[in-house]
Amino acid sequence: EPVQAAEKTYTVGTDVTFAPFEFTDKNNRQVGIDIDILKAIAKVEGFKLNIKATSFNGAVQELQAGQIDGVMAGMSITKERKEMFNFSDPYFKSGVVMAVAKNSKIKGFADLRGKRVAIKTGTAAGAYANSIKKKYGFTTVTFDDSNNVYQDVIAGNSAACFEDKPVIQYAIATGLDLRITKMKLADPNNYGIAVQKSDPEFLATLNRGLKKLRQTGEYDRIITRYLGNGS
Numbered sequence: 001e002p003v004q005a006a007e008k009t010y011t012v013g014t015d016v017t018f019a020p021f022e023f024t025d026k027n028n029r030q031v032g033i034d035i036d037i038l039k040a041i042a043k044v045e046g047f048k049l050n051i052k053a054t055s056f057n058g059a060v061q062e063l064q065a066g067q068i069d070g071v072m073a074g075m076s077i078t079k080e081r082k083e084m085f086n087f088s089d090p091y092f093k094s095g096v097v098m099a100v101a102k103n104s105k106i107k108g109f110a111d112l113r114g115k116r117v118a119i120k121t122g123t124a125a126g127a128y129a130n131s132i133k134k135k136y137g138f139t140t141v142t143f144d145d146s147n148n149v150y151q152d153v154i155a156g157n158s159a160a161c162f163e164d165k166p167v168i169q170y171a172i173a174t175g176l177d178l179r180i181t182k183m184k185l186a187d188p189n190n191y192g193i194a195v196q197k198s199d200p201e202f203l204a205t206l207n208r209g210l211k212k213l214r215q216t217g218e219y220d221r222i223i224t225r226y227l228g229n230g231s
């Protein structure tokens, strides 16, 4: 009798808290759009999944070092990253906005002169802030997770933060005491799953799985689960 090939196990790194994409629910379970999509792909494609939550930057560094097989963490597909990794087909539209304290008078970048802006290590929003800070005369401070970024603004240490719109919007809708200054996206981008360049097989598996989830309606069900029907 032929021996059945063992199911492959893929280890995918993710962020600790980047709701609604990955977060821990009240029962201490790891949930979110990324987690559910990844699990659904593993199911339809028949592989075992090991999801490893570190931090966004930590996960990207582990992928770079070849310690994990992929990163799914609301990760923006950027030109620079495409030189290092392969990305799956895009699965979510995003982009950067600025958020400030509810009672802040800041309306736009021009009001940031001499002030401090909180950003998250290794992120597209952080890179965007750094790319305009000289022009607008502000400084930046970095944190490894989104929550510390927001708290620095709430505490009044930073005048603003730069973050992905769907994430800060979700945080505000669930009680975070900040407001977005302008809804128009700076640096519009798409999220994709990053994999090693040397692993075309995993890339093909992910894209095939994503396609199946879109065809069966599972993708839409997952989005609705976290964002409701209005998304």
Ligand code: GLN
Residues within 6 Å of the ligand: 015, 018, 056, 073, 074, 075, 076, 077, 094, 120, 122, 123, 124, 125, 164
């Ligand atoms: N989308 C942003 C990026 O790719 C942020 C990701 C994150 O913080 N998890 O840089």
